[in-house]
Amino acid sequence: MDTLHSLRHFAEAVRVGSLSAAAREIGISPATVSRSIDSLERELGFSLLAKTSRQLALTSISHVVFAHALQMSNL
Numbered sequence: 001m002d003t004l005h006s007l008r009h010f011a012e013a014v015r016v017g018s019l020s021a022a023a024r025e026i027g028i029s030p031a032t033v034s035r036s037i038d039s040l041e042r043e044l045g046f047s048l049l050a051k052t053s054r055q056l057a058l059t060s061i062s063h064v065v066f067a068h069a070l071q072m073s074n075l
Helices: 003-016 019-026 030-044 062-073
Strands: 049-051 056-058
Touching: 003 019, 003 030, 003 049, 003 056, 003 062, 019 030, 056 062
Parallel strands: none
Antiparallel strands: 049 056
16 A cells, blocks of 8 residues: 555544544545554554544654645545
8 A cells, every 4th residue: 555545544534533434434444544554654663543442642743744644635
């Protein structure tokens, strides 16, 4: 999966508040969104999301990545 798609999946998950909701919005499976974000985190070398069973939270550095992802994906 390419980085631009992964950034879009990350930004959409943050925007809507969950991986499942992001998957519905994009039209792919939640597992694909999760794998995409995991891949992006490995590529960047740091965690983007603090995931709990109820919500997603941005890590301190991921606020910058989120801002750039929004600009790149036009969300």
